[in-house]
Amino acid sequence: MNQRHILAFIDRLRKARTFEDAALTMLREMLDAAQAALAESGFSGRGRILRGMAHWRPSDGYRRLVLLDDTQRSGEPAIHHLPSASAWRWVVTREGPIAIDVPLGRVWTWQNDAAKVLKEGGFSGQDSVLRLTSRDTSHLYAIPLRALHGAVEGMATVEAGCPRAVGEDFIFPALQESLELLAELAAPYLATLPPRPAAAGVTDDLLPVLGQSMAGLIDMLRVFALQEETLLIGGPTGAGKSRLARWCHARSVRRGAPFEVLDLIAVPEELQMAELFGWKKGAFTGAVRDTPGCITRAFKGTLFIDEIDKLSLKAQAGLLQLLESRTYRPIGDGAREQQANVRFIVGSNVDLYDQVKAGRFREDLYYRINVLPVKLPPLDERRDEIAEWARFMALRRHRESVPGGEARIAAGVERLLVEHTWPGNLRQLDNVVRRAYALALMTHGDAGPEILLEEKHFARALSYERGSERRSTLDDVRAAAVAVVEEAERQQGKGLVLDLDLSDAFRGLVLGTAVERLGSKDAAFRLFGKGAQVQARNHHKMLRREMEKVEALCKALGEEGAPFRELGDDEA
Numbered sequence: 001m002n003q004r005h006i007l008a009f010i011d012r013l014r015k016a017r018t019f020e021d022a023a024l025t026m027l028r029e030m031l032d033a034a035q036a037a038l039a040e041s042g043f044s045g046r047g048r049i050l051r052g053m054a055h056w057r058p059s060d061g062y063r064r065l066v067l068l069d070d071t072q073r074s075g076e077p078a079i080h081h082l083p084s085a086s087a088w089r090w091v092v093t094r095e096g097p098i099a100i101d102v103p104l105g106r107v108w109t110w111q112n113d114a115a116k117v118l119k120e121g122g123f124s125g126q127d128s129v130l131r132l133t134s135r136d137t138s139h140l141y142a143i144p145l146r147a148l149h150g151a152v153e154g155m156a157t158v159e160a161g162c163p164r165a166v167g168e169d170f171i172f173p174a175l176q177e178s179l180e181l182l183a184e185l186a187a188p189y190l191a192t193l194p195p196r197p198a199a200a201g202v203t204d205d206l207l208p209v210l211g212q213s214m215a216g217l218i219d220m221l222r223v224f225a226l227q228e229e230t231l232l233i234g235g236p237t238g239a240g241k242s243r244l245a246r247w248c249h250a251r252s253v254r255r256g257a258p259f260e261v262l263d264l265i266a267v268p269e270e271l272q273m274a275e276l277f278g279w280k281k282g283a284f285t286g287a288v289r290d291t292p293g294c295i296t297r298a299f300k301g302t303l304f305i306d307e308i309d310k311l312s313l314k315a316q317a318g319l320l321q322l323l324e325s326r327t328y329r330p331i332g333d334g335a336r337e338q339q340a341n342v343r344f345i346v347g348s349n350v351d352l353y354d355q356v357k358a359g360r361f362r363e364d365l366y367y368r369i370n371v372l373p374v375k376l377p378p379l380d381e382r383r384d385e386i387a388e389w390a391r392f393m394a395l396r397r398h399r400e401s402v403p404g405g406e407a408r409i410a411a412g413v414e415r416l417l418v419e420h421t422w423p424g425n426l427r428q429l430d431n432v433v434r435r436a437y438a439l440a441l442m443t444h445g446d447a448g449p450e451i452l453l454e455e456k457h458f459a460r461a462l463s464y465e466r467g468s469e470r471r472s473t474l475d476d477v478r479a480a481a482v483a484v485v486e487e488a489e490r491q492q493g494k495g496l497v498l499d500l501d502l503s504d505a506f507r508g509l510v511l512g513t514a515v516e517r518l519g520s521k522d523a524a525f526r527l528f529g530k531g532a533q534v535q536a537r538n539h540h541k542m543l544r545r546e547m548e549k550v551e552a553l554c555k556a557l558g559e560e561g562a563p564f565r566e567l568g569d570d571e572a
C-alpha cells in the first residue's frame with residue numbers, strides 16, 4: 001500500500017459515522033488487498049477471496065458484528081455468518097495475527113519473514129471447522145483489533161477458498177503486513193464510533209417490548225439463536241435473561257422440543273449433579289425411583305442454566321465433561337453412557353471471569369461456555385423501553401383478573417417512571433406496576449373491563465420503592481456491622497467482651513424478617529434457596545436454632561425480649 005492509498009483510506013474512515021461504516025470500509029480494503037495478493041500469487045485463478053468479518057467483543061460480550069460477503073449477489077438478503085470462536089481464542093492469547101489452514105487444522109503465523117506453525121491440529125473446534133468448510137473456506141486470516149487502551153477487544157477475519165493451497169503458506173505472507181496496518185488504522189474508529197441505529201425491532205409475545213438500545217443486540221441474537229454453540233447471557237438480575245433464553249429457543253431449530261430451566265439459586269449444591277444428570281433408583285437415600293435430570297428432559301431441545309456461577313466445583317467438573325464428550329451418565333447408573341442432545345444457554349448476573357480469577361469457577365469451563373457471550377443491559381440503559389414495559393405489564397396484570405380487559409396508564413406517569421432508577425430492572429418495574437394496579441383497584445372498587453392507572457397510583461407505588469439516592473444493600477449491611485463493632489467498643493470500655501460468635505445471629509435476623517414479611521416459614525426458607533430443608537421438614541428445627549442465637553445476641557446487648565420470639569415455637 002502506498003502513501004496515497006493509505007491517506008485515502010484514513011479519509012474514508014474519518015467520514016464514517018458509525019461502527020458499521022468504519023468496519024465495512026476496513027473490510028472492503030482488506031478483501032481488495034487479499035484479492036490483489038491472490039492475483040499475484042501462484043494460485044491466481046485457482047482460489048477465491050470469499051468474505052470478511054469484523055466483530056467487537058469486550059470481555060462481557062459481543063457488541064457488534066459486521067459481515068462483508070463477496071460471494072453474495074447484491075440485493076440478496078444478508079446471510080449472517082458467525083466468526084470462529086477458536087480463531088478468536090488464538091488471537092486473544094497470542095495478541096497477534098494468525099492464519100488457519102482449515103482442512104489441516106493448522107494454526108500458523110509469520111515471524112521474521114518465516115512461517116511459524118503455532119500448532120498442528122490447533123484448530124479443531126468441531127463447530128468452527130464444520131461451519132467454515134460448509135461455506136467453502138479453506139484459509140482464514142484473523143487480525144486483532146485493539147481498543148484505545150491497547151487490549152484486544154475485536155477481531156477482523158478474511159476468508160478464502162483455495163483447496164489447492166491446503167498445506168501451503170498461500171497468500172498470508174504477502175498479505176499480513178497490509179492486513180495489520182489496515183486493522184491498526186481502523187481500530188480507533190471502531191473503538192469509538194457509535195453503532196448504526198438498528199431498524200425498529202419486531203416484537204412478539206416473548207419479547208413484547210424492544211427499544212433502540214436493545215435492537216442491535218437482538219439482531220445479533222437472531223444469528224446466535226440459530227447456532228448450536230453455548231450462548232452465555234449476562235446481565236443484572238431481573239433484566240429478563242430467562243425470557244430472552246426462551247426467546248432464543250423459540251427462534252432456534254430446536255423450537256419444537258422442550259425448553260428446560262435449571263435455576264441454580266433454587267438447587268442446593270449437593271443436589272446439582274442429580275438435577276443435571278438424573279438418578280437411578282437407590283443411587284442415594286431417598287432415590288425411590290429412576291428420575292430423569294434436566295439434560296434428559298431437554299432432549300433435542302434447550303437447557304437454560306441460570307446463575308451458573310452458583311455451580312459447585314464438583315458439578316462444574318461434571319458439566320465440563322458433558323460439554324466435551326456430549327455424553328453423560330445418570331447418578332448410580334453403571335450402564336451405557338447416554339448422548340446429550342441439548343443446546344445450552346447459560347445465564348449469569350456476575351462477571352464469570354472475576355469468579356475464575358477468584359478460583360471459584362473453572363477456567364476451562366469458562367472458555368467452554370463463553371463461546372457466544374452477550375450482555376443484556378440494565379433497564380436504566382434502556383430508558384426508551386420503560387413506559388412501554390409499564391403499559392404492557394399493566395395490561396398483563398389486568399388480564400390476569402379480567403381476560404380481554406383493557407388497562408391504560410394516565411399521561412404523566414411516563415415521566416415519573418422514566419425519571420426513576422431501576423436497580424431491580426424489569427422485575428422491579430413489574431412490582432411497581434402491580435402495586436399501582438392494586439391501588440387503582442382500591443380507587444375504583446373492583447376491576448371492570450377497563451381500568452385507568454393514574455399518576456397518584458404510581459406516585460404512591462413508587463414511594464414504597466427505594467429511590468436512586470438510596471444506599472446499596474451492602475452499605476446497609478455494613479452499617480449493621482459498624483453498630484455491632486461500636487457496641488463491642490462500648491462494652492470493652494466497661495471491661496466486658498462482646499463475643500464475635502454473637503454476630504452469627506444475623507442469619508436468624510434475616511430469616512425472622514423474611515418469615516414476618518412473607519407470613520410463612522416455608523416461603524421464607526425457599527426465598528433463600530433452602531427448599532430442600534422445607535421438603536425434609538427440617539426447617540422448623542433450623543429456625544429454632546437461629547432464633548436461639550438471636551435471643552443470645554439480644555441478651556448480650558441488654559435488650560429485653562427478642563424479636564420473632566414466637567417464630568421458633570410452633571411447627572405450623
Ligand SMILES: Nc1ncnc2c1ncn2[C@@H]1O[C@H](COP(=O)(O)OP(=O)(O)OP(=O)(O)O)[C@@H](O)[C@H]1O
Nearest residue numbers: 206207208237238239240241242243349426427430
Ligand atoms: N420478555 C418478557 N416478557 C414479559 N415479561 C418480562 C420479560 N422479560 C422480563 N420480564 C419481567 O421481568 C421479570 C424478570 O425477568 P427474568 O426472570 O427473565 O429476569 P432475569 O434476568 O432472568 O432475572 P434473574 O437474574 O433474577 O434470574 C419477569 O418476571 C417479568 O415480570
